[in-house]
Amino acid sequence: MRAMTTTTWNDLPTHPTRWWGLPVLRAMRRDYLAVIAAQRTLGDLVAQRILAERGVDVFDPELVRAIMVDHADALVRWARGPEVFADLMGQSVLVTEGATWQRQRRMLMPAFTPKRVAGYAALMTDAAVEGLARVTPGEVAMDALYSHLTMDVISRTLFSTPIGDDTAAAADAVQVLSETALAEMFWPVTLPDWLPLPGKAAKRRASRLLHGLLASHIDARRASGDDKPDLLGRLMGLRDEATGEALSPQEVYDQCMVSFQAGHETSATALLWWSWLLAAHPEAQARAREEVDAVLAGRVPTADDAAALPYLGATLKEAMRLFPPVAAFMTRRLTREITVAGVRLPARALVRVTPWLLHRDPRWWPEAEAFRPERFLPGAPHEIPRGAYIPFGLGPRVCLGQHFAVLEMTLIAALVLQRFTLSPVGSTPPKPRMAVTLRPEGGMRLRLARRGA
Numbered sequence: 001m002r003a004m005t006t007t008t009w010n011d012l013p014t015h016p017t018r019w020w021g022l023p024v025l026r027a028m029r030r031d032y033l034a035v036i037a038a039q040r041t042l043g044d045l046v047a048q049r050i051l052a053e054r055g056v057d058v059f060d061p062e063l064v065r066a067i068m069v070d071h072a073d074a075l076v077r078w079a080r081g082p083e084v085f086a087d088l089m090g091q092s093v094l095v096t097e098g099a100t101w102q103r104q105r106r107m108l109m110p111a112f113t114p115k116r117v118a119g120y121a122a123l124m125t126d127a128a129v130e131g132l133a134r135v136t137p138g139e140v141a142m143d144a145l146y147s148h149l150t151m152d153v154i155s156r157t158l159f160s161t162p163i164g165d166d167t168a169a170a171a172d173a174v175q176v177l178s179e180t181a182l183a184e185m186f187w188p189v190t191l192p193d194w195l196p197l198p199g200k201a202a203k204r205r206a207s208r209l210l211h212g213l214l215a216s217h218i219d220a221r222r223a224s225g226d227d228k229p230d231l232l233g234r235l236m237g238l239r240d241e242a243t244g245e246a247l248s249p250q251e252v253y254d255q256c257m258v259s260f261q262a263g264h265e266t267s268a269t270a271l272l273w274w275s276w277l278l279a280a281h282p283e284a285q286a287r288a289r290e291e292v293d294a295v296l297a298g299r300v301p302t303a304d305d306a307a308a309l310p311y312l313g314a315t316l317k318e319a320m321r322l323f324p325p326v327a328a329f330m331t332r333r334l335t336r337e338i339t340v341a342g343v344r345l346p347a348r349a350l351v352r353v354t355p356w357l358l359h360r361d362p363r364w365w366p367e368a369e370a371f372r373p374e375r376f377l378p379g380a381p382h383e384i385p386r387g388a389y390i391p392f393g394l395g396p397r398v399c400l401g402q403h404f405a406v407l408e409m410t411l412i413a414a415l416v417l418q419r420f421t422l423s424p425v426g427s428t429p430p431k432p433r434m435a436v437t438l439r440p441e442g443g444m445r446l447r448l449a450r451r452g453a
């Protein structure tokens with residue numbers, strides 16, 4: 001960490017701005033990561049003012065931890081992210097703060113422990129085996145494939161029901177909502193959805209469709225009174241240890257919606273970049289496949305197999321280092337003044353943490369731009385500083401679904417390698433673009449050849 005000689009936000013380095021910083025908002029909408037990368041050139045704690053907002057970007061892992069972990073009680077999630085999703089995210093654990101968040105998080109944790117999540121492995125592999133059986137070898141639109149697979153996984157784990165015919169409409173709805181959310185993120189305020197503005201009608205239609213889809217499953221379960229061991233069954237059965245209280249029906253609905261939304265596009269995005277990296281690095285692909293073949297000998301993997309696939313796991317971790325699905329927007333508002341590295345940051349300031357830049361900083365990552373899964377194997381020569389690798393966030397609001405996601409991705413990745421070899425189409429690498437997650441611009445196509453064919 002660099003020694004800080006400044007003492008207040010006003011003393012931090014900053015780029016000069018015009019028009020109260022409004023052109024920065026436009027630039028962010030065009031290329032958010034480029035704006036934050038430009039901030040990075042000025043130091044580890046860098047200020048930015050936009051209108052009345054005082055922002056600070058943090059680029060040093062130790063400072064990131066100092067803020068997100070040590071000062072977690074002085075932070076609330078930046079309201080803009082949840083606001084643009086408010087209609088969908090309701091009062092779920094992703095959105096709430098304070099005592100309500102604490103209660104929800106405490107109640108939900110037992111449904112997402114590694115042991116609990118292992119119980120969903122067969123539902124995950126059922127979805128993946130069926131989905132991969134439908135793939136026609138040749139040039140494949142990987143984004144559509146993984147969106148379908150991960151949506152089916154979350155549908156089966158939530159409701160014990162394949163997503164089936166609803167996939168295309170649900171995938172379109174999610175796409176519309178991501179695009180409008182990104183556009184609205186950089187407006188100073190969210191205008192009501194009933195206004196006759198461009199994009200609002202599509203947003204309303206998409207929200208209605210997802211609402212209908214989830215509500216129909218939940219209503220059917222309540223009506224049948226069935227007690228199934230899926231995620232919905234668990235959510236309905238949760239009781240607060242302290243008070244014995246259950247989640248309200250609205251809370252059950254909101255948590256389902258969050259699991260549906262937060263739980264599939266992120267994993268799909270990680271698998272997408274992983275596939276491209278393995279296609280572009282045939283030697284790593286061959287090594288991962290040898291490991292899969294040696295451990296599984298052609299059978300479908302179980303949760304227990306994941307630990308026996310360390311190299312495969314390392315390729316997934318390295319893919320999430322180079323292309324973290326949540327590459328940015330880990331933004332918090334300070335509820336009171338805090339002091340970090342001798343700098344007093346004022347109450348209401350916005351703190352921005354950007355995994356994209358932490359994950360590619362050559363100070364912590366030798367050959368930072370290169371795909372080197374070995375860095376995540378036991379005994380790797382370079383220790384990774386705490387706070388430098390945060391694909392699932394850090395501190396008390398770390399991803400609730402991380403064990404779920406790691407298991408799901410490992411199982412799907414193993415099944416893909418068992419069945420196909422992957423190679424690039426053309427020689428131009430896909431260009432990452434910050435949507436709500438970090439997506440390849442224009443989608444991603446790869447060549448899939450059936451093994452042994």
Ligand code: HEM
Pocket residue numbers: 093094095105258259260262263264266267270324325326329330331390391392393394396397398399400401402404405
């Ligand atoms: C590769 C897949 C995934 C990635 C990279 C990912 C990443 C993240 C990150 C970075 C955060 C914290 C954001 C912040 O600090 O502002 C988060 C929060 C969250 N994630 Fe995930 N996630 C993934 C999969 C999942 C899955 C599968 C689920 C549920 C089934 C899930 C549910 C949640 C929830 C509920 C939160 C909010 C937790 C809270 O605020 O207390 N995520 N995720």
